[in-house]
Amino acid sequence: MTEPAFFDEMTLADGAVRPAYKELSDWLTSTPAEQFRLKRREADILFRRLGITFAVYGEGGDPERLIPFDVIPRVLSALEWAYMQKGLEQRVRTLNAFIWDIYHDQEILKAGVVPEALILKNSSYLPEMQGVDPPGGIYSHISGIDMVRVGENDFYVLEDNCRTPSGVSYMLENREVMMRLFPALFSQHRVAPVDEYGDYLVQTLRECAPRHVEGEATVAILTPGIFNSAYFEHSFLADQMGVELVEGQDLFVEGESVFMRTTQGPKQVDVIYRRIDDAFIDPLTFNPESALGVPGLMNVYRAGRITLANGVGAGIADDKAVYTYVPAMVKFYLGEEPILKNVPTYRCADQDSLAYVLDNLAELVVKEVHGSGGYGMLVGPKASQAEREAYAARIKADPSDFIAQPTLALSTCPTHVEEGVAPRHVDFRPFVLSSGASIRMVKGGLTRVALKSGSLVVNSSQGGGTKDTWVLEE
């Protein structure tokens, strides 16, 4: 088998440097390797000082770890961004329309575009939400759309994250750290800023306030607490937005309203950006064991007296089998041609696909439909025969729980690793903010990079790192 040719975002197969990378390429050539090592150490110190850690408890070792940061930025041209932005807006608009439809008239099921069983028997579908009108009609206020690139003009959506996509703090802090490390590099590039994200987010949330709210809505972020792996991000966002960071114990429901306990007594809250899963949000409605949530919150939500972002039940759009229907949804709801492509996906629930998948496991990536974080997936070409056989048994036991995709030749970017600067595979998660009135994005996103040579898995829980992403202005 020949090594597949990967698209490198800096250097083409013929050795030519792509225009967006011209300055960066010169810089890489003229900078001694030692310099990268020094800057990397400096970056580690900065991240630690700022407390930008990602908590891993219960595995031994330092509970506050750093996500490896690569000091070489990834560069996207203005044109590439413009294309993605248009496609992302279309996709997120569609996803919100879809979730609304599912929890109301289910037109798309009646039309037979999406199979009824896939939705109604799905554990991510919450019957409790049927007929509930979230303020502004928005379910996914903050969407993280994972994208990969395989060629000059070949971008694919890998998965949609409509529940609680995380990682935006790394986008912001990576930029902050890069500006401290390499100020001169910024003066050579026209890098679009990303720091208005906090303002965009709070505007988006305020626009989605319940109808009864007069004046400026009170927004709070609900966190599971300091032991959550993304706690840094929660506090960081509260800081960026200038809103309270609350835990379940700080909130209570009285009558038809939600209040926080403050030094001056109870204060009503209008919008909660919650970073707690649906199952834990209200022990009276969902998991009765949950100590993280707020008893009675769902009643207030159903009555339209509080906005929860993201909305409850949005997870139905994250299902990896539902994903395969998104291009069809774009046509169904917007009457438009989809701008962003899906990765061709085999639903193991289909008999024909199942047979194909089982026959071609060595070529495919197989994922659980509800999985995330890179856990529980099989990368066929990298797996051993025994691993593939074990996985095949799992698929056969419950085919509808799995989908499979061809192993994508993810693009690579120059990355500083032990041996020096080398190409490593990357993906990209831009963040899309939706209120009923508008869609907002900053020009950027989180680039994750697989630091191991040849690895295609970029998740931080699996040894991946991050990079700053530069979108160049015209």
Add this chain to the structure above:
Amino acid sequence: MLSRTANNIYWLSRYMERAENLARILEVADRMSKMPNLEGEGHYSEWRSAMIISGCEPLFEESGLPADAVAIVDFIARSEENPSSIYCCIQAARENGRAVRTKLTTEMWETLNDTWLGLEQRWNDAKRRGEIRAFLDWVKERSTLFRGTLYGTMLRDEAYYFSRLGTFLERADNTARILDVKYHVLLPEGEDVGGGVDHYQWMTVLRAVSALRSYHYLYRENPKPWKIAELLVLRREMPRSLISCMGEIVANLEGLAEQYGGRSPSHRLAGKMFSELKFTSAEEVFQGGLHEFLTKFISRNNRLGEDITRDYMFTG
């Protein structure tokens, strides 16, 4: 502001101040232990008084550790079994700070976080070189830096007032304790301090609160116990005196009252304690007995802390 946040900020400041005071107490004990003319029990009594002041003597005795200088210093500075050790205080300060990061300025957080991250290394270095004082100096320096950063960067609003309240309640408690531990060697009014050791001990009380030079400047005479007590209880110029601390507490409660548009019951107790100090003379303090006076102060100061917590943080 969230009640929980107010509580975290208040304790963050208290723990930082406490860590500093522990360093001061240990510094004094260390200085005393280096005295050549101490005999017999002299050595140990100085370390023991460090434990009494920091309130960890019962816990230390329970631990079954040998009652020697090394064990005591470890217990007060580094022990994880002693919740009032410098180590645990800085850890608690940082945990409280981490829970309310959004209410701290970046500079405050970095100072706090750096302190926590550097703690282990500093302690190990000091132990290896046998220079405990270098560690204590560092702790004092970090606390000073934190307080200065807070003072220089924090918005003057409720969060600031709560953090200052924490600082001064803790400081008042500490000054009263240091003074109280020395009460039993107080001499009658007007008399000079006796022999070399006594003299040295009283000087160290002054050193512990960074007041040796101030004493000389204000009194222009050799340290006399009752004047030292006056300085640390009743002189407003002295930033670690009880009256100074109470003045700050009243001022910060006023700040809260202004922002919230009303006073809470704790204002009355603070105001009362402050005016009593204002209108009390050193003679009156001594007539009733300094120890009795300090014991009463410490207990009222505690109550004030509890009242403030109850009034604003709804925790009790």
